[in-house]
Amino acid sequence: MKITRVSVYQVDLPLHEGTYKWSGGKSVEVFDSTVVQLETDAGVTGFGEVCPLGPFYLPSYAAGARAGMAELAPHLIGMDPTETTAVNRRLDAALKGHPYVKSAIDMACWDILGKVAGLPVCTLLGGRYGDDFVLYRAISQQSPEEMAANIVGYREQGYRRFQLKVGGDPDTDIARIRAASQVLEPGDKLIADANTGWLMHEAARVVRAVRDIDVYIEQPCASYEECLAIRRRTDHPFVMDESIDSVEVLLRGRADLAMDVVNLKISKLGGLTKARQARDLCASLGIAMTIEDAWGGDIVTAAISHLAHSTPPELLFTSTDFNSYVTVSTAEGAPQRENGRMSASQAPGLGITPRMEVLGDPVFVHNGA
Structure with a gap:
């Protein structure tokens, strides 16, 4: 061929x-x-x-x-x-x-x-675990009250994991995290994702101010070294994302105990072949993962679903359904969210037919x- x-x-x-x-x-x-x-x-x-x-x-x-x-x-x-x-x-x-x-x-x-x-791609990537897998919802940056209200609304759609977009003014971000934490229910998970937005002194202030809150801290600063320094100053569970762009950095992060969870974005790594390599390495090392991409529509969502569904569930922290965020559908057969969860297609390949x-x-x- x-x-x-x-x-x-x-x-x-x-x-x-x-x-x-x-x-x-x-x-x-x-x-x-x-x-x-x-x-x-x-x-x-x-x-x-x-x-x-x-x-x-x-x-x-x-x-x-x-x-x-x-x-x-x-x-x-x-x-x-x-x-x-x-x-x-x-x-x-x-x-x-x-x-x-x-x-x-x-x-x-x-x-x-x-x-x-x-065969469906998830079978080729290692096999299908269970009937479906868990999703998170990103909460776009707004006022503390609006972001808390959005969490309530998205929980009604079945989501139980919420990625709060912070990384702005530290005082406002502290208020955002506190407001969000007050509307959580048992079983919910809250991730404060700064997307590299804080300087080190700002990140240090935030993690100290929310020390009493059950929240994951994600990629607080721009560089790996800065994030590692904040990681060592907090007992919050820690997520690394933007800094982890290769197997080499992933291995360094494991050696430094730099994170509890790592976000694996398919396009950041170069495709499913390399994302699977990173996923399998994380599984061998016992590192929990969020399986996702930078963004996308139906086709990216299908690819994410196959990689996520073939990841051992105890190591899959969460995944995402980008096609539910957008108004345009580019393919038939793409996976759809159901009560905060999703499953990969059982059709051969990605299981999609582009429109x-x-x-x-x-x-x-x-x-x-």
């Missing part, structure tokens, strides 16, 4: 809530998502998606994803997409860094592999000519 054509699409994903806000005044109203289609000489087609959280979150941006794919497309023609490791080695040799660019391509290869094998009328015309096509 050989890849014969690479097509790339752009699609806007507006938010149900109108805007999504997090640390440093950052916000997004419409997400710019990129979908890649790989066609083969065997008539099997695979799809993948990458959707950066704007150009100011991780070192990634939507136009860069498409430019990078145009650079990589000629290197894909003639490759066997079912040989995912070989494809990844070719991509890494052709373009240094830029893992997010490669993520959707790798995702599409897994979609093809599953279809050829007649080509939504994707529209490709922004570019490469067929080796």
